[in-house]
Amino acid sequence: MIPTDFYPECFWGVAVAESRCSGQATLCSPRFNSPFNTQYQSKMSDETEQQQPFQAEVQQLLDIVINSLYTDKEIFVRELVSNASDALEKLRHLQLTEKEIFDHDLPLEINITTDDTAKTITISDYGIGMTRDELVENIGTIAHSGSKQFLKAMNEDAKKESSLIGQFGVGFYSAFMVAKEVKVYTHSWRNDGEHLVWISDGKTGYTIEEAPGQRRGCKIVVELRDNEEDHDYGQFSTSSVIKGILEKYSNFVPFPINLNGERINTVEAIWLKPKKEVTDEQYTEFYKFVAHAWDEPRFKMHFQADSPIVINSLLFVPSENKEKWGMGQQEPHVALYCKKVLIDPNPKALLPEWLRFLGGVIDSADLPLNISRESMQDSALIQKLNRVVTKRFLRDLGKEAQSDGDKYMEFYKEFRRFIKEGIATDPEHQESLAKLLRFESSMTEPGEFTSLSDYLTRAKDGQEKIYYLVGNDRETIEQGPYLEAFKARGLEVIYFDEPIDEYVVSSLQKFDEKDLVSAAQADLDLGDAPEAEGEALSDEDATKLCEFLTETLGDAVEKVEVGKRLVDSPVAAMNPEGQMSPQVREMLKAMNQAGASPMKVQLEINPRHELIKNLAAKHESNPELAKLAAQQLLDSALLAAGLLDSQMPLLKRGYDILKEALK
Secondary structure, eight states: OOOTTOOSSOSSOTTHHHHHHHOOOOSSOGGGOSTTOOTTHHHHTTOOSSOBOOOHHHHHHHHHIIIIIOSOTTHHHHHHHHHHHHHHHHHHHHHHHOSOOTTTTSOSOEEEEEETTTTEEEEEEOSOOOOHHHHIIIIIOOGGGTHHHHHHHHHHOGGGHHHHGGGSOOGGGGGGGTEEEEEEEEEOSSTTOOOEEEEEOSSSOEEEEEOTTOOSEEEEEEEEOOOBTTBOGGGGGOHHHHHHHHHHHSTTOSSOEEETTEEOOOSOOGGGSOGGGOOHHHHHHHHHHHTTOOSOOSEEEEEEEOSSSOEEEEEEEOSSOGGGGTSOOOOOEEEEEETTEEEESSOTTSSOGGGTTOEEEEEOTTOOBOTTSSSBSOHHHHHHHHHHHHHHHHHHHHHHHHHOHHHHHHHHHHHHHHHHHHHHHOGGGHHHHHTTOOBEETTSOTTOOBOHHHHHHHSOTTOOEEEEEEOSSHHHHHHSSTTHHHHHHTOOEEEEOSTTHHHHHHHHOEETTEEEEETTBTTOOOOOOOOOSSOOOOHHHHHHHHHHHHHHHGGGEEEEEEOSSOSSOSEEEEBOTTSOOHHHHHHHHHTTOGGGSOOOEEEEEOTTSHHHHHHHHHHHHOHHHHHHHHHHHHHHHHHHHTOOSOSHHHHHHHHHHHHHHTO
């Protein structure tokens, strides 16, 4: 016998898809879920085949569904197929407990036929079917489901609609978006069930009539409306259109779906299978199917969890970054499913935007959805899903980086921009993403990459900062004056050579409690340097030269001082703390932003350099030449720092200096 609480959902399932996803009660109340319930038997024994009116709440819901809730009319196919799948699932469970089942040899499958001449689509299943009482209760009345309270809430505050409507399953009614008339032919799984047909136009009510010769289950015949100026209803009687809808939404329904005799759902939902049961060939085939790809996946993540929410996911990293082809930012393409039924093929909030390069499937049975499954109503739950899957992906990617560094570097070179974008835009996952960064440095050979963690293993005892430089490429960075002090002290400097890197370091700021500091920043205390070669200017001469340069250069410099960081270069333009970097300034300049106005720098001079000592000697004896040399030194320092707006004055002044020197 069947326990009285066997069915958590409706018998045949008027839009049980919502309840299947969320676990919430829908149109049927628990007291009617038992096949032995007799509450309505006496009432229904007197029913005739006359027209029966819809309950008022049903009519209201029909108006809502038809006119406003569903934005895409093709959804009705998905809803009816999902209901048929649920009915088959219930029948499969019954077969384990019941000895006598009507038409017991019928296969568990869904059959769909289209008739373009008659403008009909028929969806049938050999599932659990319905009795007369269940037809009335499941389709004709919904008072016991709480719909009155729902409709009242909608009337009181329309904004509540999206947060309440997921509690009510009305998927069957979506057929009336496209139907002139709907007929539901059915026979219950019980041997003594009636052969019935439920008929309605969705407006005037319904009739239930005898229909001899019915097989077990339900057969829904949708007679389509006549085409209107803005709606082509006739397309839903076309085989090719229905095939496309089924492949889009219902490809992973667990029972065969046959369209005009052709099996449609041939790809298995391998994300629900244990990893040990899936071969590499199956993973690759599935990747090519869901991603519409022709390449091999670079990485995969097959992840299943029951807590804090039920998740079955299968994510793939493609071989190539499509955005580098110059076709703009790609859309997310990890599809969201609920128990194999597609909810959204491209949900924007499901994963962080910087993970848009991923393809695959995330399936969760815990999702409460709105009435049409076209948006997620519980944002907190979606955010939890987002966090859990993202953290797991980063963890798995980190393991790949540790186990196969060469393979990870191939991935990083292709997709590093997404990792860096995540660091700059996603504080929650910044620490994990920072561990995935790779870069060259002053202690690596050209083409050799290292990580922040490896950098710290080479840091000097007591070193509390991580030093970096941003430039166009390694050669440009190493030709500048900023590395001299660090090399002299044996301090490693990271090389960042992409425009986005400035945003990365400004967003990251710290790693493992160590501050990230630009090696071009002024006022860095690097400690005493090794004894330098050559005799330096006296303190008095150096002070006089700094005063001369400050007066000569005017507003172009914040201050001029003797530096302790220069070894081979005569001068260096240092970025004052708190000012924007040269890279940010260049980006603002490119966008014609006010922040790109000329910036003041701190000019450091090398008191041991011959050029500086000669300038100190000339600024009194030949002040005009000394002023030209001072301007030339500043522009050269700005050029090295990436801050020189125009090189023409530098070139012209060079000629003047040569002319003066050759007199």
